[in-house]
Amino acid sequence: MTSTSIKAVxxxxxxxxxxxxTVEAEVELAGGARGRAxxxxxxxxxxxxxxxxxxxxxxxxxLDVLGACENVRSRIANALRGLDALDQAAIDAAIVALDGTxxxxxxxxxxxxAVSMAVAHAAAAARGVPLWRxxxxxxxxxxxxxxxxxxxxxxxxxxxxxxxxxxxxxxxxWTFGDAIAIVAEVxxxxxxxxxxxxxxxxxxxxxxxxxxFASNEEALTTLVRAIEGAGLRPGEDVAISLDIAASEFGxxxxxxxxxxxxxxxxxAMAAMLLDWIARYPIVSIEDPFAEDDRVAWIRFGxxxxxxxxxxxxxxxxxxAGEVDRAALDHACNAVLVKPNQxxxxxxARAALDAGRRHGFGTIVSARSGESEDVTVAHLAVxxxxxxxxxxxxxxxERMAKWNEVLRIEExxxxxxxxxGAGALPIRRPVKINGKPGV
Ligand code: PGA
Ligand code: ZN
Numbered sequence: 001m002t003s004t005s006i007k008a009v010x011x012x013x014x015x016x017x018x019x020x021x022t023v024e025a026e027v028e029l030a031g032g033a034r035g036r037a038x039x040x041x042x043x044x045x046x047x048x049x050x051x052x053x054x055x056x057x058x059x060x061x062x063l064d065v066l067g068a069c070e071n072v073r074s075r076i077a078n079a080l081r082g083l084d085a086l087d088q089a090a091i092d093a094a095i096v097a098l099d100g101t102x103x104x105x106x107x108x109x110x111x112x113x114a115v116s117m118a119v120a121h122a123a124a125a126a127r128g129v130p131l132w133r134x135x136x137x138x139x140x141x142x143x144x145x146x147x148x149x150x151x152x153x154x155x156x157x158x159x160x161x162x163x164x165x166x167x168x169x170x171x172x173x174w175t176f177g178d179a180i181a182i183v184a185e186v187x188x189x190x191x192x193x194x195x196x197x198x199x200x201x202x203x204x205x206x207x208x209x210x211x212x213f214a215s216n217e218e219a220l221t222t223l224v225r226a227i228e229g230a231g232l233r234p235g236e237d238v239a240i241s242l243d244i245a246a247s248e249f250g251x252x253x254x255x256x257x258x259x260x261x262x263x264x265x266x267x268a269m270a271a272m273l274l275d276w277i278a279r280y281p282i283v284s285i286e287d288p289f290a291e292d293d294r295v296a297w298i299r300f301g302x303x304x305x306x307x308x309x310x311x312x313x314x315x316x317x318x319x320a321g322e323v324d325r326a327a328l329d330h331a332c333n334a335v336l337v338k339p340n341q342x343x344x345x346x347x348a349r350a351a352l353d354a355g356r357r358h359g360f361g362t363i364v365s366a367r368s369g370e371s372e373d374v375t376v377a378h379l380a381v382x383x384x385x386x387x388x389x390x391x392x393x394x395x396x397e398r399m400a401k402w403n404e405v406l407r408i409e410e411x412x413x414x415x416x417x418x419x420g421a422g423a424l425p426i427r428r429p430v431k432i433n434g435k436p437g438v
Contacts, residue, residue: 003031035121041369046314053108135382152204206391235281334361386423
């Protein structure tokens with residue numbers, strides 16, 4: 001027994017940003033240090049990701065988590081008591097062994113991720129350092145390029161538009177603080193445009209403006225107008241990034257775009273995306289095809305050939321083995337890292353490390369169901385991920401994360417390194433005096 005040995009593991013039911021029950025875990029160490037973390041929850045989930053344990057029945061629409069909380073207090077607490085919180089890998093291995101299923105079905109991914117993150121917080125507290133510093137150890141850390149939703153769609157907006165996230169990346173920024181200030185202007189101007197055109201109808205699940213558009217493409221044209229309206233240059237100061245979340249509307253190689261009244265086969269879907277890439281300043285596309293449409297991913301990866309970032313979310317489900325396979329296939333060149341898709345920090349870190357080995361972009365990501373928990377902000381910095389995605393630029397469960405990175409940046413002072421556009425796994429065409437350069 002040392003001061004960093006786990007003494008107690010507790011759980012309580014708290015509530016997420018959609019007003020649904022979720023698990024908060026609290027870990028206490030022998031020396032008195034404590035750590036706490038809240039499990040997030042997705043709405044457009046990959047089929048292979050860790051599953052949340054929900055009680056079922058009628059209470060809160062079957063979404064209650066009393067069983068998951070009980071698993072934390074009993075089985076997980078018993079397995080972890082006495083283990084050293086500084087050894088995150090051993091803790092997470094104990095959790096994985098105790099669960100014994102490929103997707104945390106027994107204990108619940110919501111139970112395991114909350115505990116895994118709470119252990120890291122407790123270890124950092126015991127060492128008297130911020131979580132990001134604890135995670136970085138002696139390795140370099142950097143402030144991430146933010147990927148920020150301006151319009152929310154898909155499963156986060158009653159499928160009002162088919163594409164899930166219309167986002168911006170402030171690729172011209174030189175510091176994280178500048179990057180966030182640029183996003184604030186684009187978000188504000190986008191809202192003003194919606195208001196002027198009589199389309200302001202509140203916000204979607206992650207805080208992006210509700211997408212009252214006549215077509216998926218109208219969101220793109222509006223986004224370009226918002227960037228220009230903020231006095232910024234599309235593509236140079238601010239680029240566009242999309243999460244198609246195509247598993248939500250694609251099946252057996254066919255894609256039903258309800259808003260556009262189209263059903264596309266995989267080639268027509270690819271042609272539409274390539275056309276958008278040619279006409280809009282898009283630097284990144286996530287889940288362009290359904291998670292089971294491997295052939296479409298491989299063909300698209302070949303056609304795009306690292307001109308843009310292609311991100312696997314549902315396609316990779318934060319799984320190191322899937323990242324390795326996708327790298328061999330050239331299906332994508334970036335991995336979205338969602339700790340609760342894996343179920344433990346160590347497994348999420350392994351997916352990120354696999355991505356890094358293959359030269360992938362690595363993006364730490366929150367979920368559509370979030371809370372005041374800011375662990376992902378620390379993971380992005382401490383793991384030197386280079387990119388961070390936490391939803392839009394409104395609602396405090398989103399702003400808490402951006403604001404936490406601002407605090408970290410300030411604490412680093414002159415030592416702060418901003419990953420910026422260099423975090424994208426692409427060669428951006430450089431313009432010299434307005435002309436294409438090398
Ligand atoms: P989710 O979606 O958190 O609702 O699953 C987010 C995403 O697809 O990136
Ligand atoms: Zn996604």
